[in-house]
Amino acid sequence: MTTPELVRFEEVTKTYRTARGRRLSALDRFSMTIPQGRTVGLLGPNGSGKTTALKALLGLVRPDSGTIHAFGHLLPHDQRHVAAHMGALIEGPAFTPSLTGRHNLRLTAQLLGAPTRAVDEALELVDLEAAADRRYAGYSLGMKQRLGVAAAFLGRPDLLVLDEPMNGLDPEAVRDMRLLFGRLREDFGMTMVVSSHILAEVEQVSDRVAIVRDGRCIADADLTDLLAAGGPRLVLRVDDPDNARAALLGHGHHTTARTGPRGTELRLDETAHGPDILKILTSQGIYPHEMTQESPDLEDVYVAAIRAATTADPQNGEQT
Structure with missing residues (x-):
């Protein structure tokens, strides 16, 4: 039985111009799918185009060409119809340092139109109840990342988009984040996209993987299928x-x-x-x-995919 698609990128291209007028390609005919109920690991080196792809999905950048279908709507034309279905943490959380974690979440809930009880539920989910009334400025990096996930979860979205959520975290904080992803998947059946350049973490939290190189998606399949194909x-x-x-x-x-x-x-x-x-x-x-x-692991699959893409197209573009 085929899993329904929530999101489909088709041949999406995005370029930027530098101050000197030079064109930089961020996405180059980028195509991938996000099936419902799955955790998709978006994997690639820094600068490969992962963040740009997620921003295009969220309506934060407008593609030059190609299409994005999400929840049955064409983006960015119908962006307003899908905004409530998605929660996101892009390029790190942004909260007011002088306010408490709870106060910051309450302000976010008001913007989203979420009920007050959603704040307490989100704090419980990310295990920040004990620190909820401390100032955000005093939070550790791991606590800040978890509060960012809590904010993305406030509206109970169908799709949670997390950009490098484990970047810079110590091993204990990484473990806490990994357990949090498990709860989101198992307790709420949430579809998630987790971008990262850390292969081991992607392998542990994802059941589907998309590998991005130079703005292109060079592999997009269930993790078990990718590993089985490797031999x-x-x-x-x-x-x-x-x-x-x-x-x-x-x-x-x-x-x-x-x-x-x-x-x-x-x-x-x-x-x-x-x-x-x-x-x-x-x-x-x-x-x-x-x-x-x-048996191969994700590192084997990743290296083989990057090497095959490099052999097929030795011209490396510059990415954002």
């Missing part, structure tokens, strides 16, 4: 990883080096036949201590 990867443990990487690269095999509890491991970025890899290494006097097969 098993060879993992090697050698004494001289630098020479091993060079030897494999000379035969067209790309690797990713990872430092684990047993030292540096080399993971091939593509599927390869074990005996062939062993032959290449031993011909260079390199003898692996261990060679195993592991």
Whole structure:
């Protein structure tokens, strides 16, 4: 059974002009979907176009071409009809420092037309009840981010859009945010888009992933499908990883080096036949201590997608 789409981007393009009149491409024929009830991880490096795409969805920037359909409406023409369906935290929360967290949320609730009880519900959701009457200026970064999510949740939107919500957070705050996303999904069945450049966090909170490079969406699928399509990867443990990487690269095999509890491991970025890899290494006097097969993770999928896109289009654009 196909999951209904809440949002669909089709060939969306957005360019900006610098003060010197130079054109910078932020989105280049950007296409992706946001299915109902899913948590979509929007993944890509800083400057890849993730924030611009979310701003276009929210009506904060106007695309030059292409279409965005959301909740059955065409944007930006029908933006006013979908505004109440979406809550967002874009480029960090913005509250009045001298006011308490509760007071800030009450002001936001008034702007949204949300009932007063929604403030208490939102504070409980993000576990800020104990700090609700403290000044926002005294909040930690993690508390500020959670209050931002609470503000986005006030109107009980159908779609929650969160731009880099874990950026700069310490491990404990990241864990708290991850648990919060789980509650939003499980208790409220909320559809979410979480943009990030942190692969491990996207993999833990998302069930669908879109990978963005140079303003284009180069992968857009359920996470399980992306991982299954990758196939098993060879993992090697050698004494001289630098020479091993060079030897494999000379035969067209790309690797990713990872430092684990047993030292540096080399993971091939593509599927390869074990005996062939062993032959290449031993011909260079390199003898692996261990060679195993592991299922791909999101980092493997991401690296493979970026490399394939780079090979297909080696001209790198400048993004916003």
